[in-house]
Amino acid sequence: MTMKPMMMDQDIKLHPGTRIYGKWHKKTYQIMRHLGSGAQGTVYLAHSNQGEVAIKFSKDPSSLISEVNILKRFVALQGDPLGPYLYDVDDWVTNKGTINFYVMERIKGVTLDDSIRHKGFEWVYVFILQLLKDLSRLHELGFVFGDLKPENLMITESNYRIRCLDFGGTTQLGHSIKEYTEFFDRGYWGMGTRKAEPSYDLFAVMMIFIYAAERRRFNKTEHPRDQLIQKIKTNPKLKPFEKILLKALAGQFHHANDMRQAFLYKMNETNRIESRITRRRTATSPSKKRYQKKKTVSGWIGASVWAVVIIALYVMYTVLYVM
């Protein structure tokens, strides 16, 4: 029995035009360009008989096989796809050794990470609502996504829909999470175990929300829990959702759908308050001038938050119900 360390440190680098030939299924692919890399693997855009496809090569063969096992389950699934469609799994024999790969649907769009940087915060609500819907279905199938983070989520170019990528961390309910990223991991923040349960993913959703508002990852301090609570309570983008975020932080949402409903409800509620406030303001302007001056700063922050919420509601309706 030979056992050598499995970790290969170097990334797989392929030039455009390289031909990939599958040993088992005898299909040929031609590399077009690099699509992205993560901690485990590298994904290339390639030509095939089926048209454009994405091919993933992984440093860790075990992780690649686990991922394929998950994607296979989705193939038979009804409704919106949960992940990229799986076309082929094969080995490529090169003179430097055999390389495992799998071929999947190419998802055209940008990662959530890029999208957060270029689009307004109102879009984040929409994507989070879509994501919670997908997570709910994944959990029902008996899996927890695991490595939930903006780089593993794509926003499609054609219909602004969020799509999960990278099922390397996807873990059977009740098992221990296979892969995770510290900033989005509740274990890192001292907020619970790494047991695969829906609340594990929902914690990560909450962290994505914080990340989108703060636009950066930060390290934990001596008291990680207080640090996160502080962020939620003081960031004006997060404040309106304080109750929901704190509940996700504490692991008290047990179903993705409950968290989704809480968001939907919150948005309706803020919308009602907002329309009441605007009505009152137009009725009573002169007598309140002096009082209002004092309040300018916080009032201004408040107003901008409300404006964002209203835009979000509008966008949400169009994306969720019209498209």
Add this chain to the structure above:
Amino acid sequence: MNKGTIKQILLITDGCSNQGEDPAAMAALAKEHGIVVNVIGVMENYETDDRGMKEIDNIASAGGGVSQVVQTKQLSQTVQMVTRQAMTQTIKGVVNQELQDILGDSQSMEDLPPEKRGRVMEVVDDLGETVNLEVCILVDTSASMKTKLPTVREALLDLSISLTSRMGENQFCLYTFPGKRKATSKIMSWTPKIDHISQVFSKLASGGVTPTGPAIRDVIKSFSTSSRRHLISHDDEAYDDGPRY
């Protein structure tokens, strides 16, 4: 092979041994006892120390384990990843052995068509989740490690979060080297609760030489004597002074 035990030594060091037997030889000895040796090299700046890196690599190869050299701040995620990968590797090794027995010749998981490989991987995954794990943590506390110890403590607590999230049982013990008059000192005997490390860590004294080889030789003895033969041993064997469930 439903519920077995995987035995690992997790060596955390920052470089070169300078006393006693060749640590790679002692790691090979551990492997003969059915114990896998994983090595984490903690470096401030890991570009520089070629000899240290080579030694770390050699120990893990000889010990049938996984090695990784990291900068201090990445320690937590690396420790859990190495432990997990080594576990998968051990199980794959056993599964491959089994496959060879059934299919003959040099058949291993990698020689199977992708479809069958997927099925085997599910079995490997399941075993990794349910198998019992015994980890003897061996920490280098020679003078150069002093500033890194708080991070090591942090990483071990993080490892406990990962391992206690598994379905299988875990047992840990902690040794440091160099010891007072011996190669190692036993800081914590076998326990399912790694978080006890938290308290003992503050009392750790650091300083002295780096007898990595003798330290590995020493801790082989900490594992139960009766079930050393196989990489995955079965539960029905009695333990002496080893871990208890």
